[in-house]
Amino acid sequence: MVDALGVAVVGFGWMGRVHSRAYARVPHHYPHLPLRPQLVTVIDEVPGRAEEAAAQFGFASAGRDWREVAADPRVGAVSVTAPNFLHREIGVAMAEAGKHLWIEKPVGLTADDARAVADAVTKAGVQGTVGFNYRGAPAVEAARELIASGEIGSVTHARIRLFSDYAAHPDGALTWRYERGRGGSGVLGDLASHGVDLARFLVGDLASLVADTAVFVPERTRPTGATAGHALASGGETGPVENEDYVGCLLRFASGARGVLEACRVSVGEQNTYGFAVHGTKGAVFWDFRRMNELAVSRGTTYQDQPVSTVYVGPEHGEFGAFQPGAANAMGYDDLKVIEAYRFLRSIAEGTPCGPTLADAVHSAAALDAMTRSVEGGGWVDVRTS
Ligand SMILES: NC(=O)c1ccc[n+]([C@@H]2O[C@H](COP(=O)([O-])OP(=O)(O)OC[C@H]3O[C@@H](n4cnc5c(N)ncnc54)[C@H](O)[C@@H]3O)[C@@H](O)[C@H]2O)c1
Incomplete structure (x- = not known):
């Protein structure tokens, strides 16, 4: 049986695009994964950017305030692809709201920030992975x-x-x-x-x-x-x-x-x-x-x-x-993010970490x-x- 998992992407610059594409491609490459990501919502603070993203990538909704995601019952997992200074606040809030977390490196500005997000993930019992794609x-x-x-x-x-x-x-x-x-x-x-x-x-x-x-x-x-x-x-x-x-x-x-x-x-x-x-x-x-x-x-x-x-x-x-x-059939950069998305979803499906x-x-x-x-x-x- 395949379950649907609502995902949100916060920050729609380069990484936001790559994460969104990766979610969409996971079922193509991993048809047996028992979780199918659904693009529920995309957030960006720049006026119009999230709406454009929703139209292009097929998110069901778009917004400008990431706090809406924490309160959104449709969302089970969140990609944090916003600038570094937002990683800690958004990462901790999402974990505390019970959302699984795929967060970009370096996870905040300092080791203290990364530790705060790691602790919140552990405390909430959600899965967390980080964008160490290489x-x-x-x-x-x-x-x-x-x-x-x-x-x-x-x-x-x-x-x-x-x-x-x-x-x-x-x-x-x-x-x-x-x-x-x-x-x-x-x-x-x-x-x-x-x-x-x-x-x-x-x-x-x-x-x-x-x-x-x-x-x-x-x-x-x-x-x-x-x-x-x-x-x-x-x-x-x-x-x-x-x-x-x-x-x-x-x-x-x-x-x-x-x-x-x-x-x-x-x-x-x-x-x-x-x-x-x-x-x-x-x-x-x-x-x-x-x-x-x-x-x-x-x-x-x-x-x-x-x-x-x-x-x-x-x-x-x-x-x-x-x-x-x-x-010798070449893979490319975006494929690394598909692997990362797959391992993230697999960690959620199996309830145990997979990937970084x-x-x-x-x-x-x-x-x-x-x-x-x-x-x-x-x-x-x-x-x-x-
Ligand atoms: N793993 C990798 O190879 C890799 C590569 C590039 C960037 N990154 C990481 O990804 C993150 C984003 O980098 P990028 O290159 O995509 O940056 P970017 O500047 O292209 O995009 C950031 C986006 O976040 C949005 N944003 C800013 N403040 C926001 C807010 N308060 N709420 C919602 N959205 C907000 C911006 O408008 C922008 O669209 C960084 O942490 C960076 O270190 C990782």
Whole structure:
């Protein structure tokens, strides 16, 4: 038997669109899931944006105040895809209202915010998942299995890199992303949050770190109207960029492995250069999001001059088989969100977590807080999750 589950989406920018599409596509890829999402309502504060969304995506209703969702008995699950400063207030309110929660990273501005949402989810007994989509890529799951199986020996060191040019244009508008009060810690929350999650997913918990940050575009033009995504603005009033464009970080894992994490949002010539290299005593595994369905693997017993081969992921890896019939038929970014939606709905159907949880969000946010403390104090700091 298939039950209907009413869903709401709060915040209809890029992520709101992607979540909405993902809900609609879940039954196409996962016909046996006993829960079928129904797009009940969409909320955005910009006049007309939610109505347009409802008309285009088929939501039954639209509104401008997210509080209506908490009180709406038609809604069983909520996507929180609004800017970071709203995550805590909306996330806690939805959980307290008994709604299951799919919330975007970084889950608030600080680890304290992420913890508040995680606690509310636990207390309410609802399911919660967070938008760490990269760990859901079949190639990343394959890399995790390869590492866990010992095929590359014991992990010695890892390099995680997230470079983007989305803020490189000097006319990039001063949106919520560049304000501490609404965006939080800049590229830390935006990109390094994914990097920390990948590091933990592949290698394990972080013990300590030392970080350095920088702002390379210190001033931007304020937008004159509503924005979504990465809008341009020029010629008007300018204001300061209040959070980091760049972070470089040395990591020590609890296992004793070492790592380097670097993230930058103003890297000219880099478009979604997100990826990792994990090295072990017998081999290594490499992944680049731009070639999302490939893994480069070096394994064997030769240690020196050991070849690196390309593995095209296929139906035997992660969720690939729900999307494509054979290896090297490419999956794309939106497919990662379909996987995330599927796991969220499955967690609700089965009453047990599936996919990244709010506890993972707390771990990631704790590492970001540690980076900030390290920059302030100028040295190594422990990563504290409580
Ligand atoms: N997982 C990923 O790969 C990924 C990628 C991009 C963004 N994100 C996260 O998703 C969230 C949204 O990012 P985005 O790029 O979609 O931003 P965006 O600026 O494109 O969209 C945000 C939307 O929220 C709306 N909004 C603002 N205040 C609101 C309020 N009070 N009530 C209702 N709606 C409100 C805005 O009008 C806008 O439409 C952020 O937390 C971001 O970190 C995740």
